[in-house]
Structure formats: C-alpha cells, structure tokens
Amino acid sequence: MDKQECLDAISILGAGGFLERYKPEIRKELRSAESKVVWIHGAGCSGCTMSFLSADQELLSTILERECIIYHKTLLEQSGFFVDGVLMRDPELDIEYYLEDIEKTGGYILVVEGALVEGPANSGRYCLIAGKSVRERIIKAAARAKVILALGTCASCGGVPGDRRSENVVRDFPGVIFRGAVERRIILDEHGIRKPVINLPGCPPKPEQIMALLALLLLDKIRFPEDSGLLDEYLRLKVIKGG
C-alpha cells in the first residue's frame, strides 16, 4: 500500500470506501506505526472529537490500543495539578508535565481542534489553560511538531466563533492559518515556526475523512515538504477536502 495507491483509492472510492477496502492493511501497518498524535483543543466544542469517535470502530480501537494518540484532554487519565502554584511533576498524574515531556521529544502530528484565540485585544485571555493562553500552548506544541492538522472549520478558518456575520471581533478567533475564508494570516510564521499545515474543514468533518487523513499521516504515507503539491490553495488535501 504505497502513497499513490492510497491517494488513488481515496479519489475513486472516497475516504469511507478507502478505509473499507484497505482496512486490514491499515490496521496491520498501524500496529507498527511510530508516529504519534498530540491533540489540542482551542475554542471549539469537542464535536470533531465526537465525529472521530464515530469512525470505523475497528480502526479506532487499533489507534487507541496502539497508543497512537498520546495527548488528548478528553480521553486521558491525567489532569493538570498545581500545589501552591507549583506544577506537580509526575507524568502519570499530571497532564501538563506529561505534555512538556512529549514536546521535548517532538516529531508528532499536532491536531488542533477549535479556533485559536487572540482576543480580547490580542491578549489570548479568552481561553486560558493552566494559566496560559491556548494560543501560546498551540504555538509551543507546533514548534516541535512534524505536521499540523487543523481539524474542523474552527481550526481551519475560525468557524463558528469567527463567523463574519457575528458581532464578535472576528480577529479574536482565527484558524491556524486562515482568518475567515480568504485572509491568510500566519500566526505561526510570526513566531518563526515553519511547519506544514493541512486544513480539514467541516462542522464537524465526516468521521471517515478524519480517520482517513489521520491514517495517511500516522502511516507516513504523505510527508512534507515533498508532498506539498497534494494540497490545494486552502491547504486542504485535494483528495480529502472536508466540508
């Protein structure tokens, strides 16, 4: 199952058909896959997570059992613990310390679910996690990622909180790369981070689209920068455009 075979299958059969047809191969390869996923929530509703959990259950079980997802706040046992303001440093209990550990190793697939949060007045304080803005958290995690998947419309371009018809200050809730559909404002670039980003818009994206794209990334079927040509002008994979 090489890259071209996968991409051809997806473009002909669709994401769901591809997973159905290649399920045994994908499961087999997942068992020896080394890539890991770090999944961080910004301004979102966990709907993309819920969509992902509705994907093919055998593939999902394999991914969960094989510990392909090493960080995900809704699924993990640990929480963040601070005693008198000091972070407890036990990775088995403390999700914050655990994340620091992961970031040191680097090389993971960073999934961003939900919009980045810039407001109010560019402070990022509309979303604080462990006292820091989620923007800071995502930028920090992005610095050591090998590729970033902006999952869902919120992460792709601001989505619901960044809806242009709303009375919200739209700039308060941008996506990872796009603010709204057209304005490209590369927050990561501003912080000197140059990492490949794939957008998978959709509210939520279909379970099979999320699963197929994650499988391609986990199995290293697509790599960057060499596969940049597989993306369209909105940084969507041409064969899995979401929506």
Place this chain on the structure above:
Amino acid sequence: MEITLDPISRVEGHMRVLLEVENGIVKDARCSSTLFRGFEKVLVNQEPRRAACFTTRICGFCPTSHAMAGAGALDRIYGVAEAIPSDAILARNIIQGLDFISNHLTHLYLLWLPDLVNPAYKDIVSCNLWEEFTSRFTPPTFRIHNVHVPMGRSYAPALHTRKLLQEAIHELAEKEIRPIAGGLEIQPASENIQSISRKHREVMERLSSMLGIAWEEWIENTYLSTPGSALRYIEELCSVKTDYSKMGDFGLFMATGADVLGENESLMLDKCGCHDSGFLSFGCFPTDDGMVFRQGFMSSGLEYSSLDIDKITEDSAQAFYSDDKCHPFEGMTEPIPADEIAYGRKYTWVKAPRYNGAACEVGSLARLLVAGEPLITGLADAFRKRGFPVANVYMRIMARIQEMLVAGYLLEDWIKKLNPHGIYKTQAERPVFTKGFGIWEAPRGALGHWITLKNGVVSNYQIITPTTWNASQGGVIEESLIGSPICAMGNKYGIDCSNPVTALHIVRSFDPCNGCAVHVINKSEANIRSE
C-alpha cells in the same frame, strides 16, 4: 494550601478548579470555565432558524439537545407549539431517549469510570478489585509506575454502542439533527423505523451485559416497582459477595461504590460530593397523559414543588463580565477588558443561575428524584434515614445508569408506535410571535433557549444550560467540594496533595460541559419570560 486542577481532563471543554485545602479537607472551592467564545454574539442579527441551527455548535457532546430546545423555541415563535403532531412528539421523545443513553455511556466509560484506575487505588483496594478496574476501565495511553496499562476491555464496546445510538438518532434526521419548527425534518420510512428498532435491540443487549442482569428483569424490579421494593432488590444484589469478575460493569460499580450498601469493600463514593441544595428538572417525554418524567423542584429534604419558571434568575457578579446588575433574562453583560481577566473576585466565564434565589443541581439525579423514579427514590430515602445527604457521587452515577435503562425500556414501546405513514410536521411558514422559549432536558440537565426577534431577526438569544446551574459560582459543584476530603476513601489511607482523586471524582460526577456553559447575554429590550 492551594491546589489548582487546571486543566481538568475528561470533561467537555476547558475547566479549572481551585481548592483551598487544610489537612486534606477542602475549605473553599472555585470552579472556572476558562474559554469564552461569545456565542450569543454569533446568534444576533441572524434569521431565527439559522440562529437556532448555530446553537447545535455550542457543544459537540450534546448538539441534539440544543437542536430540540431550539426547536421548542421556534415552535412558539412560529405559532405552532400547540399544533405539533403526536407522531412528531413521539419521534422527539425517541431522539431524546437515544441521546440520554448515548451521552450517559460516553460520560461513564470515557469520562468517569477511568477515575477508578487512578494509582491512588492501587494499594488500597483488594487486588481482585484493582484487577477488575484496570482490565475494564483503563483509558488509552496510560502508565502506572512506568508500566504500560492496556486499554480496558469495556472501552471499545462502549464506543461502539455510542455509535449505534448516534446512527439510530440519525434515522430521524437528514444529515444531522437540526432544530425544525413544527416537528421533524423528515418522514421516517419503514426501513428507518426497522433500523432504529434493530439498533435499539442491540443496544439493550449490550446494556444488559454491562449491567450483568437482563434489562427486563432489572426494570421489573426497579422502575416498575415501588421505592421500598426497589431498594430491597438492590440491597440484596449488593449483599451477595460475588466474584467481581462475574459482575457486569454497572453491577461492579453498584456493589463497590457505596459504603452504605452491601457487604463488599467500598470506595465510599456515597460519602463525597454531597450538598444540601435542591434539585431542578424541566421534565421530559411528553405524552397524552402528561410528562413521563415530571417537571418541578425537589428540596434536599425531598419535598416536591411544581416548577415556576419565573423564579429563575441569573447573576454575573463573579464572572468575567462587566458588573451591571443582570436582571432575570435581560440586562447586559460584556466581557471585561483583557488585563482584568485574572482569577480573583471574578474567576469564570459561567454566570450563576438561581431558582428562587438558590443554587440547584440539575442532571439525571435531579430528573429522577423529581420524577419520583422508584430505585433512585428508594436509595435517596435510605441515605436520608441513615442521616446522609441524598446528593453524592454514587447517586449521580447510579442515576445515569438507571436513566439509561429506563430510557431504553420506554423506547421499546415508543419505537413500536412509530408510524411510517404518520404526520411528522406542521407547516410553519413565518414567525408570528417575536418571543419564544423552548425548555428541554439535556442529558446533563435542564436546558432552556429563549429567543427574541426584532424586524424578523434575532435581537437576543438567551441560553441557560445544565452546566451553568451546576458549575456556577456558589453552585453545587463548589458546594459539593467544600468540606470534602481530597483523597481516596475519605483520606482514610493518608493525604497526597499531588493526587486529589476524590475532588476529581466529585467534579466529574456532574459531567460538566464547559462549552455549553459559557455564553454572554446581549442587551435586550424586554423581559422574555412570557410571550
């Protein structure tokens, strides 16, 4: 000593809890939702159906509930609230019943039960019990003492059951559940109904095996019984010292969760997460004979009074909004400036709804207590007679388990009544009123949508969600934490401030949903309580 839990994992959204702790007992607690999305601002100036549709994006866990509450509000605005065909009411009940089971399963298996594999329990419960907890409930990617613990064997089946339920719900909708004035979006065909029926049967089989008892037998002895008999039934079940490995997941929790019940060792979950506030339910499952679960308020002393929606008020003094006094269902709240968003006097994005001036608990426990469901009422009486509070962690989990089974039982009959030739929609052409509200019981508790229109577009869209009640300042989560020990089994085996497992049990037992809880009210010109 100050313990900050931030972020709290295994809850929806971003949540932080600050605990002031002395000798292992919580002296003060502050519960914060830490994400603001300005949701109601997204909704103003929208066409009402579009706005109601947007509300399903408040939360990815319970979009269905928002769709249904939004539909209720639209029904009133379009003047068809009294004309919803009985087939459509039946179908909405089915959607709600399936949604209860789906959400409660998600809460139990993904969010709450993994608490039981906390390393704190490793050396204080029997080896057999620890073995059962870890082999069943371990979440993905977990290590203890640097040894990988495989994912629990109940985890994947629970996810699969959730998927079946979601698929069944989607048989009654187009691509996704949307709020539709006047009824449903589609006419379910025979094959849709057969598919729902098939999936329901499979789900019930799975629930029976999670329970360890055939669901029919369980319902006969609890829901269809009296509180006294239901209590005796469960006491007998728990007093049998059984091989843990032979119990179902729910049976295992039931037998080992409470100190007061049964002969087995206990996690003492009935002695934590207690409060003295009352319980509120908007009621659910309307039928020709009234609501199956009635609406109302139940005091902590278990005295029932009927619901008076005008007694609901909301306060934002301690939330990150400007200090203008927030009148019930009106007034204005704007986020405070960036440099003032810090955890001080104001510490959360959730405002504080009150019923008759007091905080209340909402959710399964509240719903079943208010409804007088026999098992939960029997258990509540037992706790009260022995001098313990009715509200505790054990009761909250038991109420979810019971509600899944009762909903499943009710669904059986309802699905049979689904008629492929029925009438599922009343024409709803255009808005005839400028105000409308929809109240609904979401899996996590009482949910209300209040819409006000001006010139045909939304001028105010007000939502009060379950977690707003539970997680507000001075709300029941804070109240339950204060006075509670922080470590396992009432600190019996010592105090470890780096692992306040009981505090986490308490917070998660309410199934808080922070995405739902945070929204800002805009300026409104009129009180929208009455139409």
